[in-house]
Amino acid sequence: MYETHPIFHGNQGWSELNSLISIYTGAGIFILVDENTSKYCLPLLKANCPLTNEATIIQTESGESNKTLNELGKVWQQLSDGKATRNSLLICLGGGVISDLGGFAAAAFKRGIDFINIPTSLLSMVDASLGGKTGINLGSLKNQIGVFVKPKGVFIFPEFLHTLPKREKFSGFAEMLKHAMIDSEAHFESLFFITEPEKFCVEDAIMKSAAVKMRIVGQDPSEGGIRKVLNFGHTIGHAIETFSQKNDAEPLLHGEAIAIGLICESYISMVLCGLSQQAVKELADLVRLLFPHYRFSGSKVKELLMYMGHDKKNIRADELNFSLLNKIGDPVWDKIPGERLIRESLHFYLNLPKGTY
Amino acid sequence: MYETHPIFHGNQGWSELNSLISIYTGAGIFILVDENTSKYCLPLLKANCPLTNEATIIQTESGESNKTLNELGKVWQQLSDGKATRNSLLICLGGGVISDLGGFAAAAFKRGIDFINIPTSLLSMVDASLGGKTGINLGSLKNQIGVFVKPKGVFIFPEFLHTLPKREKFSGFAEMLKHAMIDSEAHFESLFFITEPEKFCVEDAIMKSAAVKMRIVGQDPSEGGIRKVLNFGHTIGHAIETFSQKNDAEPLLHGEAIAIGLICESYISMVLCGLSQQAVKELADLVRLLFPHYRFSGSKVKELLMYMGHDKKNIRADELNFSLLNKIGDPVWDKIPGERLIRESLHFYLNLPKGTY
Numbered sequence: 001m002y003e004t005h006p007i008f009h010g011n012q013g014w015s016e017l018n019s020l021i022s023i024y025t026g027a028g029i030f031i032l033v034d035e036n037t038s039k040y041c042l043p044l045l046k047a048n049c050p051l052t053n054e055a056t057i058i059q060t061e062s063g064e065s066n067k068t069l070n071e072l073g074k075v076w077q078q079l080s081d082g083k084a085t086r087n088s089l090l091i092c093l094g095g096g097v098i099s100d101l102g103g104f105a106a107a108a109f110k111r112g113i114d115f116i117n118i119p120t121s122l123l124s125m126v127d128a129s130l131g132g133k134t135g136i137n138l139g140s141l142k143n144q145i146g147v148f149v150k151p152k153g154v155f156i157f158p159e160f161l162h163t164l165p166k167r168e169k170f171s172g173f174a175e176m177l178k179h180a181m182i183d184s185e186a187h188f189e190s191l192f193f194i195t196e197p198e199k200f201c202v203e204d205a206i207m208k209s210a211a212v213k214m215r216i217v218g219q220d221p222s223e224g225g226i227r228k229v230l231n232f233g234h235t236i237g238h239a240i241e242t243f244s245q246k247n248d249a250e251p252l253l254h255g256e257a258i259a260i261g262l263i264c265e266s267y268i269s270m271v272l273c274g275l276s277q278q279a280v281k282e283l284a285d286l287v288r289l290l291f292p293h294y295r296f297s298g299s300k301v302k303e304l305l306m307y308m309g310h311d312k313k314n315i316r317a318d319e320l321n322f323s324l325l326n327k328i329g330d331p332v333w334d335k336i337p338g339e340r341l342i343r344e345s346l347h348f349y350l351n352l353p354k355g356t357y
Numbered sequence: 358m359y360e361t362h363p364i365f366h367g368n369q370g371w372s373e374l375n376s377l378i379s380i381y382t383g384a385g386i387f388i389l390v391d392e393n394t395s396k397y398c399l400p401l402l403k404a405n406c407p408l409t410n411e412a413t414i415i416q417t418e419s420g421e422s423n424k425t426l427n428e429l430g431k432v433w434q435q436l437s438d439g440k441a442t443r444n445s446l447l448i449c450l451g452g453g454v455i456s457d458l459g460g461f462a463a464a465a466f467k468r469g470i471d472f473i474n475i476p477t478s479l480l481s482m483v484d485a486s487l488g489g490k491t492g493i494n495l496g497s498l499k500n501q502i503g504v505f506v507k508p509k510g511v512f513i514f515p516e517f518l519h520t521l522p523k524r525e526k527f528s529g530f531a532e533m534l535k536h537a538m539i540d541s542e543a544h545f546e547s548l549f550f551i552t553e554p555e556k557f558c559v560e561d562a563i564m565k566s567a568a569v570k571m572r573i574v575g576q577d578p579s580e581g582g583i584r585k586v587l588n589f590g591h592t593i594g595h596a597i598e599t600f601s602q603k604n605d606a607e608p609l610l611h612g613e614a615i616a617i618g619l620i621c622e623s624y625i626s627m628v629l630c631g632l633s634q635q636a637v638k639e640l641a642d643l644v645r646l647l648f649p650h651y652r653f654s655g656s657k658v659k660e661l662l663m664y665m666g667h668d669k670k671n672i673r674a675d676e677l678n679f680s681l682l683n684k685i686g687d688p689v690w691d692k693i694p695g696e697r698l699i700r701e702s703l704h705f706y707l708n709l710p711k712g713t714y
Contacts, residue, residue, distance in 0.1 A: 069426065069429075069430045069433075072426075073426045076426075076495055076501070076502055077495065077496070080495055080496075080498060080501060080667065083666075083667075104465070107504065108461075108465070108492075108502050108503055108504050109501070109502060110501060110502075111490065111492065111500075111503050111504055111505055111579075111580075112504065112505070112579075133468065135465075135468065138433055138434065138437055139434070139437075141437060143468075144433070144437060144466070144467060145433055145466060145467075146465055146468050147464065147468055147469065147504060148468055148469070222468075222469075223468075309440075310437070
């Protein structure tokens, strides 16, 4: 078993954070924020962690569209201008964009400085900040550039979620759904009843979801095998996210696209691996209840398939590789459904009745 | 002892290269070249290695000034456009710029694809292509961004040197000098007599020099300690190289700057660590015989010190950290000579009589 990075939370989390940061005070502490976490999260961090008052702030712009080489270059330049050394610390305070961008920035600055993640979005607390994947997008292709690198620690404080917009909370809930479906029938069913943000934005639910990811990452940190199951919903979900960013004035959030991907890939799982029709229905009902019903023309399926062709899991670009479910709690990977079934799954989603039932 | 990457050379090298490349034929082979290696080296590679005829060529521009984030982005884009997958291979065919840029490009493309180095400059054969350091410059600051990553193999074929300009050969010789001084009195003295390119651009001399680097890298791959001795001559040498790039129409080559750094840091070694005056004189005589005598005004020393402040070895930016020699064959690291002695060493170099003796 691979040694994963530590995760801290609750009151003990704050004291661990203070003691970890104190190691770096002589060598320079940097905090990467965006305009939102600068305003809503930095004050809370400073209040609970006085050593961060002297840190150098590096501010980037929020949003997936800023996870670019250009923004990465600016972070590196600011680390350099701030005279960061090999012994400095970068604190990534924000959602997945911040930990993806900041983790990669730290991993390659002077060939590697230490960093920690303090996720401030639900999506990041249960997923993006965990497990050592970092990276940026290449044009419209997500996470094409990056490295596997372990943060010194991830610190989960649900109090940061108080100022998070409701839509962002549901975006994170999509990844909780994914973890539950990979994990067990009981975990999946438990989410049927906590569909209000006040119920799932709490430490117990978050840590339970995070534990699913950490258990799998611990078995396969560099995604040679079983870690691929965490991509369930993401082959199609990422393509829909890319598509939406290209075509919509107000694009889908990551989790909103993943929720659609979960439905499509559950449908594929049903046809190819025997996932029960009931499970597909339960998921689809839940997603329709909680997420907007996204529309795209059936003629756009070709464009979606093209985006899937760039998925990192593909061994050959012409063979689309999926992670699927035999049943809830029994994931499999390296499955090749073929183009026809992928198309069918997208039409299954498009033909779902709109709205709540 | 850390397992370093393999090095192949000679006729067996060609057959090993063919057999290694054959593993990747289904998944895409890419060759990174510059305009020179495309013209002078690619034909020789293709003739000896027919499988490379189908490879996708990625061409960048030669020269340290192109080891930039911008060029890196272009390499990533071309890998993506060429549908490189996680199982593809990148062959870095060129000097240090190609292996630094290409190695980093490979290490972070889809979070890491395999790469090999085929160095085509002497400097790269004895130094840059070996040991797993990769990276790019940040503005005028050298190698500020990069990672440690092992190539699948380094292939040394001195026949690539036939088309290399003489000045480039001497640039590589400076690193051979450094390795010899770190290694032993006998190795250092052996170089006094093979100062013509035909004598040192041969397999025996190259492999002897490369072995010094690999022995040290094997003890400390990520430069926590003893690997720093390989930076002998480079704290001042890098600053002079940066200075020259900023100020000269035709800047010094890397090795030409390092040769000056070796003299200055030998002088510091003499004052601080007891390196013999004789060794300093032998080195200075040899460098004056083989390298141009570079001039800069004493008033520029402050600018040089500023560049040294960004050296990656520094634990604190205000304490300049050097690797030095107690005697030939006995290197030390983490030495702090202080600003006065650094200035003195630069003036020692400037005051050396010009030309051969």
